[in-house]
Amino acid sequence: MNKNKIENTTAIPKTEDEEFDKARAGYEALLQGFQSIQLGTANQAGVPEASYSPSVADEEGNFYVHVSELATHTSNLRDSSRASVLIIEDESTAANLFARKRVAYQCSALLIERHSKKWNSVVDKFEEKFGKIIGFLKTMEDFHLFKLIPKSGRLVLGFGQAYDLCGAGMKDLSHVGAGSGNKGIQGHRKEAKK
């Protein structure tokens, strides 16, 4: 089970059930803890943009961002209807800088119509989470609300602790490359000696 591991900084679970229970707990902690998300977007010419935004999630595992036309990610979301979402533990508290705990999703992006019932309910969630600044930002008409809907995901909780995510709410975990045969350590290839 642990043949793909380079290094382990935590106790080794005894069974696969225990391993997956632990992974689900780590996943849940990432999702409970975040205030903002990292975004990867691209324009129509494929020029990428790394950015971030405060965000709220709903019970189905979708994310929402309320973003300004002044930021490149907003036109990218509108024009491409796509985003990559990354939730990652802070650098300063990461146990290992080379295996920061994180979850990334490939998402479709959907503009929520201003002042619609959905817009009002999500903006209320933002206000609950972030307070009075939302009362100000929601009155700015250059801000737009997007729903980011995960289509696939990848969870990394440490070396050799990578999981593919799928299913409703991205709640089903499976080992990355499960059943793909005997690759090297964690799938990496050692250089031949010269």
Added chain:
Amino acid sequence: MNKNKIENTTAIPKTEDEEFDKARAGYEALLQGFQSIQLGTANQAGVPEASYSPSVADEEGNFYVHVSELATHTSNLRDSSRASVLIIEDESTAANLFARKRVAYQCSALLIERHSKKWNSVVDKFEEKFGKIIGFLKTMEDFHLFKLIPKSGRLVLGFGQAYDLCGAGMKDLSHVGAGSGNKGIQGHRKEAKK
């Protein structure tokens, strides 16, 4: 000078010189403090990927990442020769979640030939910064070293404290939208009352 400001969490500088000195100090602190960078990349079809990587910088303001073929960003860097680089303060220590201090660059990406003189010198920098894990990773032939060369940049140190970056080493700062006329607060547009 401060007409674009929504809110200020620090002392207001008295002159434009003082403001830019302070901004340069904030910029320097971001660049001195980072261990890893956020990456925005995209594949040939424009599908974006948000990721991260430990990184070192050189004295000319270029960044280097040593990344595995197992990660999507590696084929994206190779195929598109482009990256967006984001260095951002940790969420937990940000004074304001809606204005996390950050600098983002649009970069070209260049593969450094394995075992070339340049490759050896940069891998040595990685080893100095990150220690023995690099001694292991550098022997993995699925890992590749890329130089990320900034072409333009944007520095954000707070509300109304956004600067465009250009010039050698991205060291020249100017106000975002300087001289673009009388927009609203920080360029945002207040919704008309109904």
